[in-house]
Amino acid sequence: MERIRDLLDEAVGELEPSDPDPVAGVMRRGRAVRARRAAVAGVVAAVLVGGGVAGGWRMAAEEPRPAAGDGWVAPHVVDGVVVAGALELPVPDGWRVVVADEAAPCEKLERTILLVMPGQGGCQKAPVEMRRAVSGGIGGVLFGPVAPEELGGGPFTSLASLTLRGGEPAWLVNGVGSQEPDLRPYEGDDYLSLLLPWSETIIGLRMDGAAKKEIVDSMRSDPSRAGVLALPENASSVSLTLPDDTGRIRAAGRIGSDDPTTAAAVLRLLRGQTDVVGDADACAGPEQLNARLVLRGAGSYTVIISLGERCQEAVSSAGGRVRLSDATVAELKRLFGIATVVAK
Amino acid sequence: MSGAPAGFAEFVSARYPALVRYGALLTGDRGHGEDLAQDALVKTYRAWRRLHPRGDPEAYTRQVMVRAAWRAGRRLWRFELPAAVLPDRPAGGDFAESQSTTEVVLAALRALPAGQRVVLVLRYWAGLSEQEIAAQLGCSTGTVKSRASRAITALRRADGPLADAFTPAGRRHAAAQPSE
Secondary structure (H helix, E strand, O other), X not given: OHHXXXXXXXXXXXXXXXXXXXXXXXXXXXXXXXXXXXXXXXXXXXXXXXXXXXXXXXXXXXXXXXXXOOOOOOOXXXXXXXXXXXXXXXXXXXXXXXXXXXXXXXXXXXXXXXXXXXXXXXXXXXXEEEEEOOOOOOOOOOOOOOOHHHHOOOOEEOOEEEEOEOOOEEEEOOOXXXXXXXXXXXXXXXXXXXXXXXXXXXXXXXXXXXXXXXXXXXXXXXXXXXXXXXXXXXXXXXXXEOOOOOOEEOHHHEEEEOOHHHHHHHHHHHHOOOOEOOXXXXXXXXXXXXXXXXXXXXXXXXXXXXXXXXXXXXXXXXXXXXXXXXXXXXXXXXXXOOOOOOOO | OOOOOOOHHHHHHHHHHHXXXXXXXXXXXXXXXXXXXXXXXXXXXXXXHHHOOOOOHHHHHHHHHHHHHHHOOOOOOOOOOOOOOOOOOXXXXXHHHHOOHXXXXXXXXXXXXXXXXXXXXXXXXXXXXXXXHHHHHOOOHHHHHHHHHHXXXXXXXXXXXXXXXXXXXXXXXHHHOOOO
8 A cells, every 4th residue: 555655645645735925814713713703703692692692702612622731711601502512412402501690699480501610719609500521630530549547437439421412421420429329310309410522521410310311312412532542651659440230339340550550560461452432433331331441640530441242342531432342341440450340 | 912922922923933834834825824823822722721731732733633623524613615526737847936835835735625625735745654643633544544645646647737746857857848
């Protein structure tokens, strides 16, 4: 296939740009894009203010994230859709979008999507709330391993994963640290907290189960972080929480290691996983049990592994999703010295 | 240039021709390739604070270009040129002599679906592995393999514009000789 490369080389080798001043061209184009977006934003804002929207919006950022150091993008509204990173949530008919205001009275806003900007807490509540996921370092420390002192001797649950339409992973973080498994997100009226690691966004849903499902089903996503797992260059410690077959995490399923050899072996094992799951093929669902792997190095990374025969895949908080074989999961357990985890 | 952050003008001036060539391959058209490069550079400009001096602005720009080109396979894209059939095969004689290689190759690329074209360029021009392409595009290696295979098949088609390019030199010259 060298011939193909030669042909392609030959085809463009002599090609010269037509713009003699590309820097000016790019700047002009940038100004035109901004002007277009400002005009659209004006129209959107006018429409939404009519529906009760307050606050300022940023237009959608289409560019992919640089591999590291890319920041969170504030939720904003485009054409009646709330955009937060790769997530798109259509504003339901008759609903409004409100930016949280610290000075506002404590009230529960009905039929409202509340956007909570960093530093703008307040005490307003709404059926749907969106805020930035807490991130404490490179790759996003979305939540850490369960520390032994937090366990209090009781069993701790795993968490559930969803795949939003379009492929964005979403983790149900209600159950993290609680005593009971929470693998039925659409039952009951409890507050449901959905973490979108790639969009660094947390969505809180305060409504009954059917309404929660309706909102989640209406979400669309166009993620740009699929690929092999994004991992730290080096890890100084690793920890694994692995549920038993009821979803509870018992002492035998909580292992941490500061041993550099173990950490390096875990990293090596994960880096060797190249069976990338594309956005259209992602399948992790709430009915699956999940293992939680945290790697700490220059930053901390969380990897959630959805277990089971049907759809065994790993997702890194910093990006990347790969399919794992049973042998890989077994090897991971072996590296942590876990033989089997059984319910008792 | 006024308004451009430090280092941006130098980066664009130095790398623009290479990015335009990359864009031409990804779109199959030199004009659209230049558009693609400029649009990507607008995004690079907006991300410049995060990319300079410690990042890799060229890799970022190329990634933006690839993703824009790849998305053309999933939705109508303004850079996409409709081409229902492969362009005519150049009339007889040596491939290199019959028509400008640039024109023939770009026309052949343009005739491919966007997804196949992007995979072809990444695989055979950029030299990325199937796994690397899958990672970059966010698809499975199976998708990469099938798109690459279809692209090659289309380019090798006997009546396609690049058929001669895949024909061993001896056979090509023999075929060009008039029969006795």
